[in-house]
Amino acid sequence: xxxxxxxxxxxxxxxxxxxxxxxxxxxxxxxxxxxxxxxxxxxxxxxxxxxxxxxxxxxxxxxxxxxxxxxxxxxxxxxxxxxxxxxxxxxxxxxxxxxxxxxxxxxxxxxxxxxxxxxxxxxxxx
Numbered sequence: 694x695x696x697x698x699x700x701x702x703x704x705x706x707x708x709x710x711x712x713x714x715x716x717x718x719x720x721x722x723x724x725x726x727x728x729x730x731x732x733x734x735x736x737x738x739x740x741x742x743x744x745x746x747x748x749x750x751x752x753x754x755x756x757x758x759x760x761x762x763x764x765x766x767x768x769x770x771x772x773x774x775x776x777x778x779x780x781x782x783x784x785x786x787x788x789x790x791x792x793x794x795x796x797x798x799x800x801x802x803x804x805x806x807x808x809x810x811x812x813x814x815x816x817x818x819x
Contacts, residue, residue: 697763697764697765699761699762699764699766699768699791699793700751700760700761700792700793700794700797701748701758701759701760701761701762701772701791701798702759702790702795702798703757703759703772703775703779704787704789704806705783706806707785707786708756708783709756712724712728730782730783731756731785733782734779735753735757736753738779739758742760749762756787759795772789776789788802789801789802790803
Protein backbone atom coordinates (compact mmCIF):
# COMPACT_ATOMS: atom_id res chain seq x y z
CA UNK A 694 0.00 0.00 0.00
CA UNK A 695 1.11 3.54 -0.72
CA UNK A 696 2.06 5.94 2.05
CA UNK A 697 -0.26 8.57 0.56
CA UNK A 698 -3.04 6.44 -0.87
CA UNK A 699 -6.66 6.58 -1.90
CA UNK A 700 -9.25 3.87 -1.55
CA UNK A 701 -11.56 3.40 -4.51
CA UNK A 702 -14.81 1.45 -4.24
CA UNK A 703 -16.88 0.70 -7.33
CA UNK A 704 -20.37 -0.76 -7.51
CA UNK A 705 -22.45 -1.64 -10.56
CA UNK A 706 -25.74 0.27 -10.67
CA UNK A 707 -29.03 -1.64 -10.64
CA UNK A 708 -27.35 -4.95 -11.47
CA UNK A 709 -29.62 -6.83 -9.05
CA UNK A 710 -32.68 -5.34 -10.76
CA UNK A 711 -31.57 -6.73 -14.11
CA UNK A 712 -30.92 -10.18 -12.63
CA UNK A 713 -34.32 -10.06 -10.85
CA UNK A 714 -36.04 -9.15 -14.13
CA UNK A 715 -34.53 -12.15 -15.91
CA UNK A 716 -35.38 -14.48 -13.04
CA UNK A 717 -38.96 -13.18 -12.81
CA UNK A 718 -39.22 -13.70 -16.57
CA UNK A 719 -38.05 -17.30 -16.01
CA UNK A 720 -35.08 -16.58 -18.28
CA UNK A 721 -32.15 -18.26 -16.57
CA UNK A 722 -30.02 -18.16 -19.71
CA UNK A 723 -30.18 -14.34 -19.95
CA UNK A 724 -29.53 -14.03 -16.20
CA UNK A 725 -26.46 -16.23 -16.58
CA UNK A 726 -25.17 -14.34 -19.62
CA UNK A 727 -25.62 -10.95 -17.98
CA UNK A 728 -23.97 -12.13 -14.77
CA UNK A 729 -21.02 -13.42 -16.79
CA UNK A 730 -20.65 -10.06 -18.57
CA UNK A 731 -20.57 -8.24 -15.24
CA UNK A 732 -18.05 -10.68 -13.76
CA UNK A 733 -15.70 -10.63 -16.76
CA UNK A 734 -15.87 -6.84 -17.05
CA UNK A 735 -15.03 -6.34 -13.37
CA UNK A 736 -12.13 -8.78 -13.68
CA UNK A 737 -10.91 -6.80 -16.71
CA UNK A 738 -11.16 -3.53 -14.78
CA UNK A 739 -9.24 -5.11 -11.88
CA UNK A 740 -6.51 -6.23 -14.30
CA UNK A 741 -6.33 -2.80 -15.91
CA UNK A 742 -6.08 -1.12 -12.51
CA UNK A 743 -3.27 -3.42 -11.43
CA UNK A 744 -1.31 -3.04 -14.68
CA UNK A 745 -1.93 0.60 -15.55
CA UNK A 746 -2.03 2.35 -12.17
CA UNK A 747 -0.39 -0.28 -9.96
CA UNK A 748 -3.54 -0.65 -7.85
CA UNK A 749 -3.50 -2.95 -4.87
CA UNK A 750 -6.66 -5.01 -5.19
CA UNK A 751 -8.70 -5.46 -2.01
CA UNK A 752 -11.63 -7.38 -3.52
CA UNK A 753 -13.73 -8.10 -6.58
CA UNK A 754 -17.07 -9.64 -5.64
CA UNK A 755 -20.48 -9.65 -7.29
CA UNK A 756 -20.73 -6.25 -8.98
CA UNK A 757 -18.26 -4.58 -6.59
CA UNK A 758 -14.57 -3.75 -6.72
CA UNK A 759 -12.23 -2.14 -4.20
CA UNK A 760 -8.59 -1.16 -4.58
CA UNK A 761 -6.02 1.29 -3.29
CA UNK A 762 -3.85 3.56 -5.42
CA UNK A 763 -1.36 6.36 -5.04
CA UNK A 764 -3.01 9.70 -4.25
CA UNK A 765 -0.67 11.26 -6.84
CA UNK A 766 -2.74 9.86 -9.74
CA UNK A 767 -5.47 11.67 -11.66
CA UNK A 768 -7.85 9.04 -10.31
CA UNK A 769 -11.08 10.74 -11.35
CA UNK A 770 -10.15 10.55 -15.03
CA UNK A 771 -9.07 6.92 -14.65
CA UNK A 772 -12.21 5.83 -12.80
CA UNK A 773 -14.35 7.62 -15.36
CA UNK A 774 -12.72 5.51 -18.07
CA UNK A 775 -13.44 2.35 -16.04
CA UNK A 776 -17.08 3.43 -15.70
CA UNK A 777 -17.34 3.88 -19.47
CA UNK A 778 -15.83 0.44 -20.03
CA UNK A 779 -18.38 -1.10 -17.65
CA UNK A 780 -21.22 0.69 -19.47
CA UNK A 781 -19.94 -0.39 -22.88
CA UNK A 782 -19.64 -4.04 -21.86
CA UNK A 783 -22.74 -4.45 -19.67
CA UNK A 784 -25.12 -1.69 -20.71
CA UNK A 785 -25.25 -0.54 -17.07
CA UNK A 786 -23.49 2.27 -15.24
CA UNK A 787 -21.01 1.91 -12.41
CA UNK A 788 -20.57 4.28 -9.49
CA UNK A 789 -17.28 4.93 -7.70
CA UNK A 790 -16.45 6.46 -4.34
CA UNK A 791 -12.99 7.72 -3.43
CA UNK A 792 -11.57 8.50 -0.01
CA UNK A 793 -8.45 8.45 2.10
CA UNK A 794 -10.12 5.82 4.33
CA UNK A 795 -12.57 3.03 3.61
CA UNK A 796 -15.25 4.96 5.51
CA UNK A 797 -14.72 8.04 3.34
CA UNK A 798 -14.74 5.94 0.17
CA UNK A 799 -17.97 4.20 1.16
CA UNK A 800 -19.67 7.49 2.05
CA UNK A 801 -18.56 8.85 -1.33
CA UNK A 802 -19.92 5.77 -3.09
CA UNK A 803 -23.30 6.17 -1.38
CA UNK A 804 -23.37 9.85 -2.38
CA UNK A 805 -22.54 8.97 -5.98
CA UNK A 806 -25.24 6.29 -6.12
CA UNK A 807 -27.77 8.71 -4.61
CA UNK A 808 -26.98 11.37 -7.20
CA UNK A 809 -27.76 9.79 -10.57
CA UNK A 810 -26.36 12.81 -12.42
CA UNK A 811 -22.89 11.85 -11.17
CA UNK A 812 -21.47 8.34 -10.92
CA UNK A 813 -18.25 9.43 -9.28
CA UNK A 814 -17.88 11.04 -5.89
CA UNK A 815 -14.93 11.81 -3.67
CA UNK A 816 -14.86 12.61 -0.01
CA UNK A 817 -14.28 16.23 0.98
CA UNK A 818 -14.02 17.25 4.60
CA UNK A 819 -15.88 20.45 5.29
